[in-house]
Amino acid sequence: MTFVEKFVKKPVTTLLVFIVLVALGLYCTFSLPLDLYPDMDLPYMIVYTQYGNAGPEEVEQSLTRTLEGSLSGVTGLKKLQSRSMTGMSLVIMEFNYGTNLDAAANDIRDKIDLVRSYLPTDAKTPITIRMDPSMMPIMMLTVKGPRTPEEIRTLSEDTLKPRLEQLDGVASINVVGGRERSINVDIPRDRLEAYGLSVSTIAQMIGAQNVQSSGGSIESDEINYSIKTNGKYTSLEDLKNTVISYKTTASDGSSAPSVVKLRLRDIADVYEGYKNQSTLAFLDSEPSVMLMVTKQSGKNSVAAAKKVRKAVEKLNKEIPSDLSIVETYNTTDIIEQTVHEVVKSVIIGALLAIIILFVFLRSFKTTFIIGLSIPISVFITLMLMYFKGISINMISMGGLLLGIGMLVDNSIVVLENIFAYRQTDAKPTVSAILGSQEMVSSITSSTLTSVCIFLPMVMFQKQLGMMGQMFNNLAFTIIFSLLCSLFVAVALVPVLCSTYLPLDKMSEKEHKGLSYGINRAFDRFFINLGNAYGRGVKWVLHHRKLFIFSLLGLLIFSFVSIKWIGFVFMPEESENTISLDVTLPKGSTLDATSEVVAEMQQKCWGVLKGVKYTSTTVGGSSFLSSSATTNEATIRFTFYEAKERKPGWDNDKSAKKKVQEFFNDFPGTQVKFSQNMNSVGSGGTVIEIRCDDLNLLRQTATDVQKALETYGSDFITSVTSDLEDGLPQAEIVVDRDRMYELGLNVYSVGSEISAAINGTTASRYTKNGNDIDVVVKLAEKDRKKLKDLDSIFVMNSFGSRIPLSSFAHVEQTTSPVTIYRQNQSRIIKVTAKTVSGVSLDIIQSKINKIINDNIPKDDAVSITISGDFADMMEAVVKFGAIIIMAAILVFVVMASQFESLVDPFIVLFTIPLSFIGVIAIYAITGTKLNVITIMGVLVLVGTIVNNGIVLVDYTNLLRKRGYALEEACIQAASNRLRPILMSTLTTVISLAPMAFFPGEGNTSMQPISLTVFGGMTFGSLMTLFLMPTIYFIVNSKRMKKAEKKAAKKALKERKKLEERGFTQEDIDHMEGYSENIVARTAASKDVFEAAKLEKTEKSENPAPVKAFVSPIAETSDEAKDEKEEKKKGKKKKDKKSSEKSKEGKKEKKNKKDKKHKKDKNKD
Incomplete structure (x- = not known):
């Protein structure tokens, strides 16, 4: 009993099996996580080391270089970068994709241990951090109301933050805006002098008095007691009453000397207040507080965001009525919107494919049987995606969309063959078994032809880098869908045909009416089309040289015209927000930055329409920076969604054009568009400048930046660089010999100055369950001017107080903020963001010309250009190799099927022809070629060859039946016209929604659909004429060769007879x-x-x-x-x-x- 026969003989069992599979598919569909892109492992590790108050150059020389030398030997390392900042070293390690990062982390720790003894003693132990996309916030909530930012922050920290961090999927809540609460201990300098104390000494005493420690355990009366010493402050009075020192008063002779306790309240002002402000937050210019929501690693963004939204609804009812929590930014909105648009395209594509089927078949039963294969195959595919761990994302749904048009092909082949048997009056069951069994090997081979296209990409995913990780989902989804369609065709379709496909016989009455008229009209149309096509093929065969040379000329013209179409790295994504990064000169205060941002915001409001929210953050810091960046700000404009947008309102693209006009209105201020959190798009063109001489390096970078700003204004929107203005600095120059004589060291001097000016956290005070920092510092009046530094006292190793002026002096200078290095050499990167739509190759050549014409050559300086164009060329080379391997696999499958090495080459001629359609569709739509286009070409290679296979295979069949060569070519073309048109249209029409109406957020998948649409449309049309022509030429040569061989043989025989x-x-x-x-x-x-x-x-x-x-x-x-x-x-x-x-x-x-x-x- 054959495989097919087993299913046909047991229809109930077969139907139940598919019902169970569909039910599992439905369950898995609702269980699949939702995301914008597939989960990707970023191959980056960071080694983070703190080094007191050391300057950037000292950090580089004594810390960063030592770490780089050791870490450069880590296995799998691709690129080594570093940043040396004041008091901090960051070594960023990029690994080859596919490297085991857990093993790499262990290797990094081993390398650090080898050089730990060579690092400065003041440097802390290096910390290894693994980069994770989940470190980026997924939501931004804003708390607003008629209260001070400090009051709102207190509510946020005490109530909102704990409640939200309890939610499953939420990792942390970062509060931005307002001032953080603290217990301030302000000490006037004169009191320190009077009692011979220092800020550091007082901070140490407070920390020693506010502790809780364990004392082990003791057993008493058969009970084991744990011993705990609880010395934590329970009130602010406890802190004020802390004894700082003891003094003994002189005896008057009649009594013993008395001990005087010096308490904190005697020498300092202790009060509950706020730390120095480092960030500001505004919503529509009103002071507010923002909550940045970060999800847990491995958790789904959409699920976490939904839980936060529900929690916010409850919290809005619980907090004071004059306050409200507003969701001002949510990365998951675009995820849901994008995936919804892709799913909608899948559904519309499926419906259009079914309509095309009905137009050709004009039978409800036949259309139903074939159309049923689409949802069944889709649900089984979703089930396989669930077990493979593939989420519902833009890439996987795009793969499903690409497979929709091909899902019906196997079912049509089987049904058509079964129908042919039914026309011979064979029984339904016999027809179902024989008709499908004959087709099993052929449709299996055809499915393998398409599947093998994606095998190289799956096999060489690591070599393709991030693109390989992204499109791995697409490959698996298409493979799953094609295998499912094969399973449905050989298992379910025969069962349905044996039951629901009787041979229709038209009665006399049915020869009248509208339905009959429509059918006859379609029949007449297809007959006329077939006849016209046959005449066209005959003409082409008789003028084959003209036809082939015309196509060859068109192909050459298409490749030449690529330079007019142009290249971009990635399609520009649409989103409902735009963000501006604003940078003022280093040293700008928080207030100064805030004023510039407010002015810029007002200008933008004057031209933008349809702005829903404007959220602004000024200042801030992260673990990647050594200090608060008071000179930086971010303005984010949030627009209404497309369905809410009124005519004339702006979207992100129109808003960027308007806002860009104001970039140069603020001298000394750098303004650029920041990349959205969900985007994997353009990074711009990067000019890398290397030189060991820091001064020469900075000068060259400045010259490059000025040249690009001056001569590249027609194609460059903004130019930024790693080169930062020198930070205004009061440098304390120490006389080391004098310092040593006084019993001091540099570390203790730096620590005392930092404690006096910035304050030092002595301990934490607990109030109502919340920990508040206790900050000890000089009183504000004693730390306002540079001359106040001279009056700071440092405690030496003998307990004496030494004024700073006795061993050091203050100099006003500027210092490099950050020193960048790459692969163990100093580097500065200048980044040029270009005008949207300008081709990358044009940008590359123009930038090269600007640098060659305006930057003098110096052997000590190396200038290279990288960025989008270099990344695209690298992707083209890698994907080009994948496409070649895929074509070889297709050739192997076809050669095995035809048992010929020549026939597969005939079919492969369709591939370059399809490129004409690809170039044409990009030219017509005005779309730029990009990296995603290459992926579309790979999909196209797997689909376009099938039409050629049909023609070659059927022509071979007719030749075996005795048809003359020309007659076989014409007859095969005419007979296979309808099948080819039907298959092409089901594939092409199903892709039309995504190709031409992608919706917001779906532009990343549009190039694939557009490429397949154009290539299939033109390639299939030309296949109908080219395949018969190539087949005729190749086989004519075969016949001539055979005739010559026969003639030679006859001549030899004649000579033998004559002899x-x-x-x-x-x-x-x-x-x-x-x-x-x-x-x-x-x-x-x-x-x-x-x-x-x-x-x-x-x-x-x-x-x-x-x-x-x-x-x-x-x-x-x-x-x-x-x-x-x-x-x-x-x-x-x-x-x-x-x-x-x-x-x-x-x-x-x-x-x-x-x-x-x-x-x-x-x-």
Whole structure:
């Protein structure tokens, strides 16, 4: 019992199996996580080291270089970068994709341990951090109301933050805006001098008094007691009453000396206040507080955001009525919107494919059976995605969309063959078994042809880097969908056909009416189209040189025209927000930055329409920076969604054009568009400048930046660089010899100055369950001017107070903020953001020219250009290799199917032709070629060859049946026109929604759909004419070669006969006799073949062996006409053979008579 027969003989079991699979698919669909892109592992590790108050150059020399030298030997390392800042070193390590980062982390720790003893003693232990996309916030909530920012922050920290951090999926809540609460201990300098104390000493005493420690355990009366010493402050009075020192008063002779306790309240002002402000937050220019929500690693963003939204709804009801929590930014909105648009495109594409099926088949039952394969295959695919761990994202849904048009092909092939059996009046069950069993091998081969296209990408995912990780989901989704369609075609379709596909017979009444008229009109249309196409193929065969050279010229023109279409790295994503990064000169205060941002915001409001929210943050810091960045700010404009947007309101693209005009209105201020959190788009063009001389490096970077700003304004929107203005600095120059004499060291001096000016956190005070920092510092009046530094006292190793002025002096300088290095050499990167739509190759050549014309060459300086163009070229090379490997695999599958090494090459001619359609569709739509286009080409290679396979395979079949070469080419083309049109249209039309109406956020997938649409449309059309032509040319040469070989053989035989003494007349007589025998043998063979064909006509399937692009069941009338034509052809052949036989006999008789006359004459 065959595989198919098992399913057909057990229809109930088969149906139940598919019902269970669909039910599992439905369950898995609602269980699949939702995300914008697939989960990607970023191959980055960071080594973070703190180094007191050391300057950038000291950090670089004594810390960063030592770490770089050791870490450069870590296995799998691709690039080593570092940043040396005041008091901090960051070493950023980029690994090759596919590197085991857990093993790499262990290797990093081992390398650090090797050089730990060589690091400065003041430096803390290096910390290894693994980069994770989940470190970026997924939501931004704003708390607003008529209260001070400090009051709102207190509410946020005490109530909102704890409640939100309890939610599953939420990792942390970062509070921005307002001032953080603290217990401030302000000490006037004169009191420190009076009591001989220092800020550091007082901070140490506070920390020593506010502790809780364990004292072990003790057993008493058979009970084990744990011992705890609780010395934590319970009130602010406890802190004020802390004894700082003891003094003994002199005895008056009559009494013992008394001990005087010096308490904190005696020398300092202790109060509950706020820390120095480092950040400001505004919502629509009103002071507010923002909550940045970060999700847990491995958790789904959409699920976490939904839980936060529900929690915010409850919190809005619980907090004071004059306050409200507003969701001002949510990265998951675009995720849901994007995936919704892709799913909508999938559904519309499926419906359009079914409509195309019905137009061609004009049978509800047939259309239902084939159309049913789409949702069933989709749900089984979703189930396989669930078990493979693939989320519902833009890439995976794009793969499903690309597979929609191909899901029906296998089912059509099987159904058409079953229908052919039904037309011979075979029983339904027998027809289902035989019709599908005959097609199993061919549709399996065809499916493998498409599947093998994606195998190289799956196998070489690591080599493709981030693009490989992204499109791995697409490859698996298409593979799953094609395998599912194969399973449905060989298991479910035969069962449905055995039950629901009776042979329709049209009654007399049905020969009238609208339905009949429509059917006849379609039949007439397809017949006329087929006849016209046949005449077109015949004309092309007779003018094949003109046709081929025309196509070749068109192909060359298409490749030449690429330079006019242009390149971009990634399509520009649409989102409902734009963000501006604003940077003022270093040293700018928080208030100064806030004023510039407010002015800029007002200008933007004057031109923008449809702004929903404007959220602004000024200042801030992160673990990647060594101090608060008071000179930086971010303005984010949030617009209404497309469905809420009124006519004339701006979206992100129109808003960028308007806002960009104000970039140069603020001298000394850098303004640029920041990349959205969800975006994987353009990073711009990067000019890398390397030089060991820091001054020369900075000067060259400045010259490059100025040259680009001056001469590149027509194609560059903004130019930024790692080069930062020198930070205004009061440098304390220490006299080391004098310092050593006084019993001091640099670390203790730096720590005391930092504590006095910035304050030092002595301990934490707990109030109502919340920990508040206790900050000890000099009183504000004693730390306002540079001259106040001279009056700071430092405690030496003997307990004496030494003024700073006795061993150091203050100099006003500027210092480098950050020193950048790459692969162990100093580097500065200048980044140019370019005008949207300008081709990358043009940008690259213009930047090269600007640098060559304006930057003097210096052997000590190295300038290289990287960025989008270099990344795209790298992707082209990698994906080009993948496409070549895929084409080789397709060739192997076709060669195995045809058992020929020539026929696959005929089919492969369709691939370059399809590129004409790709270039044309990009030119028509005005879309730039990009990296995603390459992925579309890979998909196209797997689909375009199927039409050629159909034609070549069916032409071979007709040739075996005795058709002449030209007749076989024309007849095969005419017979397969409808199947090719149907398969092409189901694929192309299903892609139209995504190709031309992608919706906001879906532009990343549009190039794939556009590429396949253009390539399939033009490639399939040209395949209908090119394949017969190439087949005719190749096989004509084969026949000529065979004839030449036969002629050579005949000539050799003739020479041998002449050598044996035969005369020319004898040889001619023997050749005539041989030809007669051959003719009679051929005639007999033709009669035998005709009889055999007529006998097997009812059971023989005219479909091609390889039928991935579906042959369609012809109508009963057409089938009869075809049979009649074949019978007439056989009769003609029989008559022709008989005539040849008679002519042979007559010729023989004439030759005998001539010979007889010659003999008579001789006599």
